[in-house]
Amino acid sequence: MGKSNCECCINYVYDEDYECYECLVNLDEDEMGKFLTSSFDNCPYFRLDDEYGIVRKQM
Numbered sequence: 001m002g003k004s005n006c007e008c009c010i011n012y013v014y015d016e017d018y019e020c021y022e023c024l025v026n027l028d029e030d031e032m033g034k035f036l037t038s039s040f041d042n043c044p045y046f047r048l049d050d051e052y053g054i055v056r057k058q059m
Helices: 029-036 053-058
Strands: 012-015 020-023
């Protein structure tokens, strides 16, 4: 798996209460440290946020 980009991940969502983006995956302590320092490469939880995926399936 290549380098992941959190901004393109389906698990990276905007929290209106805190007015910031957050990862919805329950990360352990080591993973959270990497996430907070923006060095979370090759994330095993990365899923591309493909908003057109459903449309392709309907065709």
